[in-house]
Amino acid sequence: xxxxxxxxxxxxxxxxxxxxxxxxxxxxxxxxxxxxxxxxxxxxxxxxxxxxxxxxxxxxxxxxxxxxxxxxxxxxxxxxxxxxxxxxxxxxxxxxxxxxxxxxxxxxxxxxxxxxxxxxxxxxxxxxxxxxxxxxxxxxxxxxxxxxxxx
Numbered sequence: 001x002x003x004x005x006x007x008x009x010x011x012x013x014x015x016x017x018x019x020x021x022x023x024x025x026x027x028x029x030x031x032x033x034x035x036x037x038x039x040x041x042x043x044x045x046x047x048x049x050x051x052x053x054x055x056x057x058x059x060x061x062x063x064x065x066x067x068x069x070x071x072x073x074x075x076x077x078x079x080x081x082x083x084x085x086x087x088x089x090x091x092x093x094x095x096x097x098x099x100x101x102x103x104x105x106x107x108x109x110x111x112x113x114x115x116x117x118x119x120x121x122x123x124x125x126x127x128x129x130x131x132x133x134x135x136x137x138x139x140x141x142x143x144x145x146x147x148x149x150x151x
Contacts, residue, residue, distance in 0.1 A: 003021060003023070003028070003030070003083065004030060004048075004054055006021075006087055007019055007021070007030045007031065010079075010081075010087075011031070014077075014079060016077060016099055016101040016102060017077040017078060017079055017094075017099075017101065018033045018036055018037075018071065018076055018077065018078040018079070018101060019033055019078070019079050019081060020033075020064075020067075020078060020079070020080045020081070021081050021083055021087075022061065022080060022081065022082045022083060022084075022090065023083050023084075024061075025060060025061050026058045026059065026060060026061060027058065027059055027060075027061055027063075027064055027067070027080070028056055028057070028058045029056070029057045029058075030054055030055065030056050031054055031055060032055075032105050032108070032109070033057075034055040034056050034057035035055065035057075035105065035108035035109055035111070035112045036076070036101075036104050036105060036108045037057040037059070037067075038057045038108065038111075038112055038115075039104070039107060039108035039111045039112065040070060040071075040074070040104070040108075041059070041067065041070070043057050043058070043059050044057070045057045045112060055112075064080070068080075068091065068093070071093060072093050074100060074104065075095045075098050075099060075100045076093075076095070076099065076100055076101050076104055077093055077094055077095055077099045077101055078091070078092070078093050079091070079092050080092070125137070125138070
């Protein structure tokens with residue numbers, strides 16, 4: 001069974017728990033859990049196109065203690081699973097009814113969608129940087145930004 005299928009299976013039981021999968025020197029979060037990691041820690045999120053556009057976010061294993069401390073501080077339940085040991089649970093945090101997983105999912109989904117839109121705009125501007133008409137586009141964007149500052 002692949003990682004994505006295993007995550008989906010575990011999420012059926014632990015649907016309000018952030019799953020972190022240890023694979024070698026990196027820790028991975030998939031699906032909406034990747035949104036939370038990206039939102040809280042500002043890690044890059046990617047789409048795995050070969051797996052039905054599943055989101056993934058990864059970070060080095062040596063950052064795990066910081067991640068765990070922050071998740072515990074924010075009262076987000078998590079499980080750390082070791083892939084090479086048949087997805088054995090290495091660490092677990094259960095905040096019972098104080099769990100704020102759902103609260104962070106809502107914020108993280110909005111954050112990631114907005115960040116993706118901003119990245120698309122930025123990529124467009126970079127692609128068009130040599131076109132003469134880009135100056136007018138940049139001027140309009142600056143105008144909109146400056147109008148919002150006056151409020």
